[in-house]
Amino acid sequence: MNNDYTHALDYHEKTKHSQISILYSRHYLDWENRPNPFKVYVDLKSILLPDSFPVPSMNAVKAIAAVNNNNINNKEGDIKFLDKDTSIDDSNYADINRIKSFRLTDLASILFFTCGITRHIKFNSTDYYMRAASATGALYPIEAYVVNGDINKNDLDAGVYHFNPGSFSLTAIRKGDYRKVLASYSANNSTTMHSPVSLVFTSNSWRNAWKYQSRSYRHWFWDCGVILANLLAVCKSFGLQTKLLMGFIDDEVNKLLGLEYHEEAAIIVASLYASSYLKGGVTNSKSTMGNGCEPTNEHGNEKSDGNIIQQVDNLKPKVYPLSLSKVFYPDIWKAYDTSKLQNSSQVVNWISKTNFIIDSSSKSNNSNNKKRVLKKYPIETNFTDLEIPTIGKVILKRGSSRRFSRGAVSLKTLCNILTSSMGVEGKANLPMDYNLGQLGLVDLYFIANNIDGLQKGGYYFNATENTLDFLSDIPYADFSGHLCLDQPLFADASAVIFLMVELKKILRVLGNRGYRVVQMESGIIAGKLYLLSYTFGIGASGSTFYDDEVTDFFSYHDGPKSTMIAIGIGTSPYQSKSGTVLPLRLTNEQMCGESKTL
Ligand SMILES: Cc1cc2nc3c(=O)[nH]c(=O)nc-3n(C[C@H](O)[C@H](O)[C@H](O)COP(=O)(O)O)c2cc1C
Incomplete structure (x- = not known):
């Protein structure tokens, strides 16, 4: 299915804006039915993240730039970076000890500066909670999940968690170490397998489709991409590297996170690591693992090209509804479904197919x-x-x-x-x-x-x-x-x-x-x-x-x-106020409003 790329071309063509399409659009915004920007579980317990955590302090250009600035500017001679704050980040960069000393406060900081709430605005008596990264229409369709091993002994138990920026908390969806399980969905990616923490980003489709209809499938990736720009920079500042995985078995990752079918879907896995500790990459046999990593072989029930998929139970955690009703946009889910990878060999093929040179x-x-x-x-x-x-x-x-x-x-x-x-x-x-x-x-x-x-x-x-x-x-x-x-x-x-x-x-x-x-x-x-x-x-x-x-x-x-x-x-005609390190503790009522009572 993925190879027949006419589906993607059709979707792209169908969702183009033109003067005519805008003129004839009969879509209007139903404010009564505006989706709630927070995902809140009805029965699951949350753990508050610490509200005091390190602020990433690397020089911003160094943190953001795709390559070392010395390479970019090698014609410029000396580059003088004037850091106002004293940064300890450089000395930590890619240091094996960095990963071993990873703490919950580091995770809290990464989550806050990636997708936390940095501004609270009241407009027409409605509260708006603006976040660290931009989002089309301020609708915030991207959810973040954490798949981790034990963090710093008692800081945080291994598990699968959902990050709630409103209450600045983690909700435990599964208990136990699921890193190997997650890695098995990406053809045993060794970075994911051994990373202390992987973040999985999903798109909650209706939240953005409410305004942008079928075109909002594009926004899944726009809104996630801007979050990832923050993530890459913040992790670099903390001496961590990030591996971004787009090749995985979609249905399995969605199942691990307990996502509702055709409502929310995983779109990228970000595994954090220190370069001297791990070497990332696809590994599909023991001989190519390196670093003493063993291929996953427990509880597997599907074999494909030497990869074993680890199955997990189905979960259906109850969540508060986003709005009174939802509209289903088939074009979104067709574009998504036709781009899914179904098993490990498809993952391996997809990744290795891309391993080509084009001048x-x-x-x-x-x-x-x-x-x-x-x-x-x-x-x-x-x-x-x-x-x-x-x-x-x-x-x-x-x-x-x-x-x-x-x-x-x-x-x-x-x-x-x-x-x-x-x-x-x-x-x-x-x-x-x-x-x-x-x-x-x-x-x-x-x-x-x-x-x-x-x-x-x-x-x-x-x-x-x-x-x-x-x-x-x-x-x-x-x-x-x-x-x-x-x-x-x-x-x-x-x-x-x-x-x-x-x-x-x-x-x-x-x-x-x-x-x-x-x-x-x-x-x-x-x-x-x-x-x-x-x-x-x-x-x-x-x-x-x-x-x-x-x-x-x-x-x-x-x-x-x-x-x-x-x-x-x-240039701006006004001086905008900076956001603040604002880990809020919103209640379910504040986050869900009336929908909580539905
Ligand atoms: C990919 C992308 C496209 C956007 N398109 C528009 C746009 O067409 N018009 C506009 O006024 N704002 C646009 N925005 C800005 C969002 O409305 C804005 O990010 C959102 O209101 C959140 O506010 P903040 O970025 O100040 O945090 C866009 C943002 C992104 C990331």
Whole structure:
């Protein structure tokens, strides 16, 4: 099923925004039926997480950047990072002792700075709890689960837990060590097997579909991706590395977490580790395990290519309803179901299939492989003497800009943001389970409205040649706002960045699951762009877009590419207040409101 990628293409086509689709949409928001942003179990007990925990204090650029900054800036000579706070993180980086000394306070910090509540806002007598990472429509469809071994003896028993950001607590779903079980669903991934903690992120579909209908399947990955950008940076600050797994047996992971069929689904597993302690990767036989890891062989009842799936009991934990009623969107679940992996051999095949090299010329859409560019501007990255805040401060400061002032952003700031969001040669260098060789999946294009030193127009961020390639003028002044569904916010942005991919080429290799991959990678890069904008003192907001109009505008360069996400960056006319380390202790009534009584 996964190989027939026409399903992903159909979904993408069907859920495109156009002026016509917006004009004829009869969808309205039923506020009475707005889904509750918290998942609360009726009968299961919760354990409060400590409300005092370390704040990640690594220099934000170091924490966010895809590669070591010394590599990015090797033409710049000395780089002086001015940390305000004293950071102990560097000395801990990738240290074996780090993983052994992992405590519940570390987990609390990681969860808080990844998907905790950083702001409480009251608007029209309704409470809104804004979180560390952005979320389309502030609907927060992504749930986080923890699969861990015993943490620091008595800190936290091994188990499977659900993280509730409202009460800043963990709810035990299963007791015992399920790390091997989880690993067995990813072809015995050795990182997951031995990691002290894996986080599994799911999407609670109705929460976002309430507003965005079928298109919200894309948002599963956008909203998860921005969370992962925080996670990668926070873990790096704590001297931990993260392995991100998108190859797993979907139904088994969903069953382990006790998820409702066609309501909530696991989309990524993030296993935390220290590099000198573990080597990640797919292992499907004893000889390739390394590090003395044994293949799982207990309680297995399904064999496939040497992998044994560990079965768990079915759980049906009762949860409070999200809203009075729900609407089922078949296109979402068709896109999801047709991209599922059913058994270990499919997982192994999917991951190894991606292990291929594609050179940049064959990646080009242009038949003559010649990209069309009108002018090249050299990239100016320069971090010298910049006062870079810590990653903890940046996460607290981040919030989506609600207004931009049309002010100028310096070319240096734009270049610093772009180069730090991507790795060398435009590869995102994300720690995924699949390996795409030379292929960087996501290309960054942008419209410059007011960048000092750049003429207005459409550009390609050419990380290979270290240039910003001017492609064309814009047809009229507020064009970037028009492309972003005619939202004035994005006409006022100093630049709007569009994340674009060659969808068909990727799906041909990765199948329908490749659609999850491109949306997820785009979400992570968008999250990095958000954080980097705040790092360099400007604002940012994600945006939706008229798909084909964006494609058409930039296709002059390298043929048509599919638009994944847009993000506006710019100067702000107001000083936004920073969020705070705010581990709330909301009650069930506060979290569930009236639905608790249903
Ligand atoms: C991928 C993505 C797309 C978004 N699209 C829009 C948009 O089209 N218009 C808008 O005003 N805000 C957009 N947002 C911003 C969200 O509405 C915002 O993140 C949410 O209200 C939470 O607020 P916060 O980011 O300040 O925490 C988007 C955010 C993301 C992550």
